[in-house]
Amino acid sequence: MSKDYQAGTPRRVGQVKEVTSLTNPIVKDIKALTQKKGREESGTFMAEGLKLVIDALELGWTIRTLVYAKAAKGKPLVEKVATKTVASGGLVLEVNEKVISSITRRDNPQMVVGIFEQKWRPLRDIQPSESQTFVALDRVRDPGNLGTIIRTADAAGASGVILIGDCTDPFSLETVRATMGSVFAVPVTRASVDEFLQWKKQSGVNLVATHLAGSVDYRTIAYKGKPVVLMMGNEQSGLPEELASKADRLARIPQQGRADSLNLAVATAVMLFEARRHLLDLELRT
Numbered sequence: 082m083s084k085d086y087q088a089g090t091p092r093r094v095g096q097v098k099e100v101t102s103l104t105n106p107i108v109k110d111i112k113a114l115t116q117k118k119g120r121e122e123s124g125t126f127m128a129e130g131l132k133l134v135i136d137a138l139e140l141g142w143t144i145r146t147l148v149y150a151k152a153a154k155g156k157p158l159v160e161k162v163a164t165k166t167v168a169s170g171g172l173v174l175e176v177n178e179k180v181i182s183s184i185t186r187r188d189n190p191q192m193v194v195g196i197f198e199q200k201w202r203p204l205r206d207i208q209p210s211e212s213q214t215f216v217a218l219d220r221v222r223d224p225g226n227l228g229t230i231i232r233t234a235d236a237a238g239a240s241g242v243i244l245i246g247d248c249t250d251p252f253s254l255e256t257v258r259a260t261m262g263s264v265f266a267v268p269v270t271r272a273s274v275d276e277f278l279q280w281k282k283q284s285g286v287n288l289v290a291t292h293l294a295g296s297v298d299y300r301t302i303a304y305k306g307k308p309v310v311l312m313m314g315n316e317q318s319g320l321p322e323e324l325a326s327k328a329d330r331l332a333r334i335p336q337q338g339r340a341d342s343l344n345l346a347v348a349t350a351v352m353l354f355e356a357r358r359h360l361l362d363l364e365l366r367t
Contacts, residue, residue, distance in 0.1 A: 126252035209308030228259020
């Protein structure tokens with residue numbers, strides 16, 4: 082958290098709209114963001130919690146609306162965020178607990194909610210360098226898996242997540258919750274299979290995919306020398322042949338117990354930290 086949110090007395094926010102009715106049109110619009118259609122039509126999404134809102138503002142995300150519960154009124158950090166929201170042209174709503182519970186669909190909701198503009202990084206803008214690692218996900222369907230992978234990519238120092246084909250929405254309420262704020266730090270890209278394969282060909286990345294037919298132990302792969310893209314398949318069906326056949330290496334994660342597979346987010350974490358181990362070791366030594 083930056084010093085802007087730590088010390089000093091905030092300026093009182095004057096442009097605050099008090100809302101107490103669940104039928105208020107603004108409340109209805111915000112509640113619509115729990116549905117994919119509402120997010121797509123508005124180009125916005127919801128993030129819960131004061132820390133996430135502050136993180137997003139510090140990282141340059143555009144806030145459209147700040148919602149806070151009456152119980153949070155007067156708290157210095159909330160007042161500062163409200164002041165920043167108004168200064169950037171956003172709307173500030175003070176609501177009762179009934180309204181904020183309805184918005185977040187929780188009985189014990191966070192006291193602060195931010196509505197932000199979505200950000201997508203165009204695939205054509207990604208020109209990877211040698212030390213960069215990306216995660217490519219084919220048709221990931223589970224919001225919890227996607228959110229955890231974005232959070233893990235952030236922790237491992239990956240440079241972005243690429244969503245291939247029909248994936249779950251990274252800006253859904255469930256996914257954003259699972260990222261614990263990393264959705265604001267990790268660029269997300271979406272692409273068709275053809276677009277991704279064309280980019281792979283042009284960018285010269287080392288494409289490493291996990292696959293049931295993988296013959297190479299993931300720990301023996303050389304992850305140095307080229308930018309790396311770790312490609313992970315759908316939770317149920319894995320990678321289709323059209324993607325698997327274009328990988329430079331098909332990797333496997335050795336297993337010993339009765340389980341015949343790993344959860345997608347867990348498998349991605351195992352691959353990510355191994356692929357970036359030489360860089361993380363360097364970080365520890367400096």
